[in-house]
Amino acid sequence: MTKVLFVCLGNICRSPMAEGLMKKYNEEQRLGLVIDSAATSRWEVGNPPYAGTQEILKRENIDFSGMYARQIQPKDFEEFDWIIGMDHQNVKDLMRLAPSGTEEKIHLYMEVVPGKEEQEVPDPWYTDNFEETYQMLSEGLSLWGEKFGSYS
Secondary structure (H helix, E strand, O other), X not given: OOEEEEEXXXXXXXXXXXXXXXXXXXXXXXXXXXXXXXXXXXXXXXXXXXXXXXXXXXXXXXXXXXXXXXXXXXXHHHHOOEEEEOOHHHHHHHHHHOOOOOHHHEEEHHHHOOOOOOXXXXXXXXXXXXXXXXXXXXXXXXXXXXXXXXXX
């Protein structure tokens, strides 16, 4: 079973939104994935998704009642097949934290979207544009789904 971990700085905006959207897509497409999210920092550990992310997830009929921010742990690099950062700093931090031999699991979210491979998913904590974040995450959903589905 393929395991996917979405990562952002605080695990209250982008990565829980990505987690929720991919869980819904996973269920609809019957991909059989295990999906979670985490933070590179410990600033928000224990907090639920931020209000703007909650609004998007509610709109999409995604249950987030069990989502609470957590910091990535060394065992995550061993347990997950894909570790997907939302921006270049997340990827840089993940590479720094990754145990030797696990770096190939780390990817930038938008790298699967043709013509947008180097784009970052902006942090709506700073932009206050949760809709933009939603749109960008939605662009990558089926593309990541195909990648995960072909991974064995």
